[in-house]
Amino acid sequence: MAILQVRNVSKRFGGLQALNDVNLSVEEGTVHAIIGPNGAGKSTLLNCFVGRLIPDTGTVMFDGKSLLGIKPHEINQIGVSRVFQTPEIFGDLSLLENVMIPTFAHRDGAFKVNWWNRADRESDIQDHAEEILQEIGLYEKRHEIADAMSRGDKRRLEMAMCLSQDPKLLLLDEPTAGMSRADTNATIDLLKRLGETRGLTKVIIEHDMHVVFSLASYISVLAQGTVIAGNTPELIKGDPKVKEAYLGTEAE
Amino acid sequence: MFGLNRSDTLLLIFVALLTMLAPFFLNPFPEGSSLAQFNGGYPDLMQRFVIFGIFAIGFNILFGLTGYLSFGHAAFLGIGSYAAIWMMKLLTMNVIPAIILSVIVAGVFSLFVGYISLRRSGIYFSILTLAFAQMSYALAYSVLTPITGGETGLQPKLSDPRILDTMLGGGGDATRANLFGLEMGKSWQMDWNGWVFTFNTGYYVAAVVMLIAFYLSIRIFRSPFGLMLRAIKTNQNRLNYTGVNTKPYTLAAFVISGMYAGLAGGLLVAMDTQVGPERMFWTASGEVVLMTILGGVGTLIGPVLGAGLIKYMENILSKINEGLLETWFAFMPDTAGDVVVTVLALFTGKGWHLTLGLIFMLVVVFLPGGLVGGLVQGGRRMFRSRDGKATRETKSNQTPPTSTPAE
Ligand SMILES: Nc1ncnc2c1ncn2[C@@H]1O[C@H](COP(=O)(O)OP(=O)(O)OP(=O)(O)O)[C@@H](O)[C@H]1O
Ligand SMILES: [Mg+2]
Numbered sequence: 001m002a003i004l005q006v007r008n009v010s011k012r013f014g015g016l017q018a019l020n021d022v023n024l025s026v027e028e029g030t031v032h033a034i035i036g037p038n039g040a041g042k043s044t045l046l047n048c049f050v051g052r053l054i055p056d057t058g059t060v061m062f063d064g065k066s067l068l069g070i071k072p073h074e075i076n077q078i079g080v081s082r083v084f085q086t087p088e089i090f091g092d093l094s095l096l097e098n099v100m101i102p103t104f105a106h107r108d109g110a111f112k113v114n115w116w117n118r119a120d121r122e123s124d125i126q127d128h129a130e131e132i133l134q135e136i137g138l139y140e141k142r143h144e145i146a147d148a149m150s151r152g153d154k155r156r157l158e159m160a161m162c163l164s165q166d167p168k169l170l171l172l173d174e175p176t177a178g179m180s181r182a183d184t185n186a187t188i189d190l191l192k193r194l195g196e197t198r199g200l201t202k203v204i205i206e207h208d209m210h211v212v213f214s215l216a217s218y219i220s221v222l223a224q225g226t227v228i229a230g231n232t233p234e235l236i237k238g239d240p241k242v243k244e245a246y247l248g249t250e251a252e
Numbered sequence: 253m254f255g256l257n258r259s260d261t262l263l264l265i266f267v268a269l270l271t272m273l274a275p276f277f278l279n280p281f282p283e284g285s286s287l288a289q290f291n292g293g294y295p296d297l298m299q300r301f302v303i304f305g306i307f308a309i310g311f312n313i314l315f316g317l318t319g320y321l322s323f324g325h326a327a328f329l330g331i332g333s334y335a336a337i338w339m340m341k342l343l344t345m346n347v348i349p350a351i352i353l354s355v356i357v358a359g360v361f362s363l364f365v366g367y368i369s370l371r372r373s374g375i376y377f378s379i380l381t382l383a384f385a386q387m388s389y390a391l392a393y394s395v396l397t398p399i400t401g402g403e404t405g406l407q408p409k410l411s412d413p414r415i416l417d418t419m420l421g422g423g424g425d426a427t428r429a430n431l432f433g434l435e436m437g438k439s440w441q442m443d444w445n446g447w448v449f450t451f452n453t454g455y456y457v458a459a460v461v462m463l464i465a466f467y468l469s470i471r472i473f474r475s476p477f478g479l480m481l482r483a484i485k486t487n488q489n490r491l492n493y494t495g496v497n498t499k500p501y502t503l504a505a506f507v508i509s510g511m512y513a514g515l516a517g518g519l520l521v522a523m524d525t526q527v528g529p530e531r532m533f534w535t536a537s538g539e540v541v542l543m544t545i546l547g548g549v550g551t552l553i554g555p556v557l558g559a560g561l562i563k564y565m566e567n568i569l570s571k572i573n574e575g576l577l578e579t580w581f582a583f584m585p586d587t588a589g590d591v592v593v594t595v596l597a598l599f600t601g602k603g604w605h606l607t608l609g610l611i612f613m614l615v616v617v618f619l620p621g622g623l624v625g626g627l628v629q630g631g632r633r634m635f636r637s638r639d640g641k642a643t644r645e646t647k648s649n650q651t652p653p654t655s656t657p658a659e
Contacts, residue, residue, distance in 0.1 A: 050493060076495035088490040090483050101483050102494045104476050110497035113504055115477040118255065122476060165495065 003028040003201050004049070004169060009058030011044055011225075018044045019055065020225040026169075026218075031195060031202045033216035035209075037246060041225040042205045043085055046171050049203075050082050051075050062169065073110050079168035081161075083175055085205075087154035091147035095138055095157055098146050099129035099164050106165040129164060136160040136190065151178035156187070163194065170194075172204040176211050188214045213237075221245060260470050263553060267466055271459040274298055275449045282446035286580075289571060292564050295439055295452035299523045300563045302455070302462040303516050308543040308555030309462075309469050310512020314505050315541070316550035317478060319485035323378045323537050324365070324385030328358040328510040330392065330532035332517025334399070337406045337527050340429065344416040345408065347429050347436065347457070347522035351515065358514020359507055366506035370499065373488075385537050392529035405528030429522050431457055436523055454523045461519060462556075465512060470552055472508070481505050482550075513540075542608070546615055548622025557623055561611075565604055572600040 002025035011019040018041045026032040034042050047053040049060055051072040060067040067075055081102075090098050103125045108114065120126065133139045136156050141149070146157060155175055162170055175191075176184040188211055194200050195215075206212050212219065212233070219236045221229040223245040229236060236242055253261045279293030292298070307329060315321055332354035339350040369380035392400040400406065408414075408427040417426065429436045436454035472478045480501050483491045491498050521527055530536075543562050548554025574597045581589040599607045619626035 052493075071497070072492045073495050073497045076493060082493055084493075088487060088493065090486040090490060092486040093479075093482060097479060097483075101479060101491070101496075104480070105495040108476070110495060111500045113477050115472050115475045117476060118257075118474050119476045119479045120257075120474070125476075161494065 001028050002026060003063055004203070005059075005061040006045075006048075007059045007061075009045070009048060009055045009060065011041075011048065011053060011055045017225050019048070022058070022222075022225070022227055024220055024227065024230070026201060026203055028201050029195075029199050030217045031191070031204060031215045033212045033219045034203065034205045034222055035207070035212060035219060036222035040222040042222055043173055044225075045222070046082065046173055046203070046205065049075075049171060050080060073105075076105070076165070076167075077110055080171065081163075081165050081167035081169070082171040083155065083158045083162055083173060085173040085177070087151070087158050089146045089154055089157055089161070091145070093146060094143050095133060095146055095149070095160075096126075096129055096142040098157055099132055099160050100125050102161045103128050103164045132160045132164045136163070137186065152180060152183045155179065156183070159187075159190075166198070168201060170200055170202045172202060172206075174205055174207065176206065176208055184208065184211060187211075191215055254467065256470060256474070260474065260552075264463075264467060264470065267553065267556070268463055271302060271463060272456075274301070274459070275451050275455075279447060279449055283448040284446070289576075290568055292568060294450060295437075295455050296524070297563065297567050298452065298455045299458050299519075300567070301560045302458045303519045303523070304540075304543065304559040304563055305556040306462050306465045306519065307513055307516035307540050308547070308559040309465055310509040310516070311540045312509075312544050312549065312551075312555040313469060313472060313481075313512065314509035315544055316555075317473070317481035317485060318502055318505050320370070320373065320502060320506070321378050321541065322369075322381040322506070322509070323534070323541065324369075324381030324383070324388075325509065325513050325540055326532050326534070326536035327365070327385035327388040328362050328513035329517040329520075329536065330388065330527070330529070331361050332358040332514030333521045333527040333531055334392070334406070334517075335514070336518040336521035337408070337525065338399075340408050340414075340521070340525065341406075341412040342415060344414060345427065345429050345525075346416075347431055347518075350429075350522060351461075351518040354514045354518025354521070355511050356514075358517065359511040362507045362510020362513075363503070366503050366510065370502050370506060382534060382537065385532060386534055389529055389532040389534070392532060400529060403529065405526055407526040427525070429454075429525050458519050458523065461515070465515065466552075466556070473552060477501075477504075542612060544622075546612060546622055548624030551622065551624040551628075554622050554624040561623075562608065565608055565611075569600055569604040569607060570602065573597075574601065 004024070004026040006022055006024040009019055009022045010017070022045060034045065036042055044053065048055045049067055051067065051070060054068060062078065062080060065078060067080070090101065100119065107125065130139060130142065133142050136159060138153065138156060138160060141153070146154065149157065155178065159175060176187050179187065191202065192215065195202070204215065216233055219231065219233055220227055221236065221242050228241050228245060229239050231239070254264065256264065275293050275298065278298060279291045281287040281291050307325070311322070311325055335357035336350035336354040339353045343349055365381065365384045369377050369384065372380060393402060410426060414426065431453070434453055436457065439450050439452040442449045442451070480491070480496060484498050484501060488498050517531070539562065543558035544555045545558070546561060547556065547558025574593060577593045577596050577600065581592050584592060597603065615622060621629065
């Protein structure tokens with residue numbers, strides 16, 4: 001069953017057609033990769049899923065509900081979490097606090113004035129956050145300030161923040177950009193493991209083909225706002241249109 | 253203790269001792285000595301210390317935690333004062349109902365102002381709050397004269413109804429604020445070898461209220477709610493994509509800080525039963541910003557210290573006039589003495605704002621964390637130089653400084 005259905009989505013920025021009649025469906029429990037050259041509209045498409053942008057035309061359905069016209073926090077509350085292309089974290093706070101916040105949001109909903117309890121005495125939240133940090137390999141650094149982390153650690157932190165909410169759909173915008181080879185491989189392993197243990201659906205944007213082919217069960221190729229191909233990794237590899245899209249930009 | 257961790261408990265006890273013993277250490281100089289004018293331990297000033305402390309503590313819940321800088325908080329202070337005085341006029345000179353009403357009225361008004369101002373952030377938010385405060389000031393000054401007494405303001409009169417007091421046939425002076433008969437203005441003095449210490453009922457009432465307000469602010473700072481507010485300050489965007497509706501959080505913080513301001517306004521009236529529109533003037537709104545920044549934005553005790561420092565300078569420094577300076581420097585040769593007096597006169601008396609400005613600049617430039625930030629940093633540096641090696645070695649397994657707001 002398709003958990004995410006994108007129908008005829010178009011988005012224009014002034015004279016630029018960033019998305020042009022995009023159709024996608026993401027099957028539950030799969031890893032759906034979106035690849036394409038720089039400026040193809042990949043991030044713009046994700047923005048349309050999380051309420052950052054509203055497409056000019058088309059529909060986006062998640063789990064039978066429309067994602068258009070509802071607020072970002074509402075989209076998250078129904079089970080969609082996103083890792084951004086440039087890490088969006090709480091830079092002044094400790095790693096532990098960074099993960100506790102989404103955990104609170106998951107447990108308490110979009111708004112709750114819980115002002116009498118002590119955050120560090122909410123042991124279920126604390127334990128859960130520590131568990132996630134353990135899983136992602138940041139536990140030792142849990143008391144450090146997020147801004148002081150390396151770019152790769154920031155990404156992993158953001159992933160931990162999303163995972164702490166146990167989402168149904170995880171959107172990852174270039175999760176391994178800025179990571180070392182070793183960290184990239186660790187991330188691949190982590191994302192694979194998550195697929196098995198949580199049955200999580202993932203949409204991943206990635207330039208690193210090693211990551212794409214290690215994870216994806218389906219690949220959509222976006223070029224200049226249009227989906228030019230969508231198929232299993234094996235078939236995408238041999239597709240001449242895909243080669244052309246990439247070679248075309250590399251030649252520039 | 254009190255559901256606080258060790259360092260917060262110690263801080264609370266420290267502040268409690270500070271306020272309870274203030275009449276002693278604010279009067280370090282014997283009566284009649286030449287330095288006696290630097291004594292800050294007289295009721296009027298001590299009351300101001302704790303009341304403006306409350307104002308700044310509340311302001312810090314908004315500004316320190318969420319980062320939203322309001323330039324209109326004096327409006328809530330003023331509204332609280334007007335509410336309190338009307339309670340006194342109509343119902344009773346007992347301060348409790350007056351203070352309760354001032355908190356409620358300020359809360360409702362801040363809900364309205366916050367709801368509109370929080371549609372914007374950054375400088376636009378600040379300007380909106382400033383606009384509301386100046387409108388309130390203008391209204392109190394002119395159109396609303398029947399309710400506010402216009403330029404002259406309000407104070408209790410013998411002819412006021414005071415329904416409850418009349419019903420109970422209250423004794424004593426009918427127009428003096430009291431707490432169940434205990435007069436706010438009552439003081440008794442202790443003489444000790446030339447030192448005079450004054451203990452004032454009003455001060456102790458205000459100090460106890462301040463301690464409660466301080467305790468509640470610690471609870472807020474350490475709570476999940478406080479954590480969300482700090483998250484708003486660092487990355488509001490992320491918080492929205494994390495499933496948190498940030499609007500009601502900022503509004504809640506705004507209303508809480510408005511209620512603190514109302515409480516301070518009510519207490520001002522409880523101590524000195526009068527109010528005028530100048531209490532809402534924009535300079536009063538700016539003052540609480542200065543207090544908070546001077547003491548340390550986002551720290552627990554900073555705003556209280558900032559409030560104390562500014563109120564001390566306002567009241568003590570401003571009393572030093574040219575005549576006084578001349579007597580101090582009379583020992584100097586004529587021309588040199590004149591020069592010194594002329595220069596110092598710029599910074600004292602009416603020119604005390606100049607000193608404040610200088611101190612403010614120095615703090616902002618050299619101590620970005622305010623006075624408290626500076627103290628914490630200094631303390632940490634001392635600690636490190638003393639046993640630097642040991643701390644470096646155990647760094648990985650001790651609990652390092654987290655982002656938790658400092659003392
Ligand atoms: N908010 C915006 N306003 C105007 N133009 C935009 C906006 N967001 C994106 N664009 C433009 O739309 C196009 C697609 O951008 P997008 O970020 O989606 O590309 P991308 O496929 O994610 O590229 P990359 O691989 O470099 O991240 C680009 O030309 C970009 O400049
Ligand atoms: Mg992108």
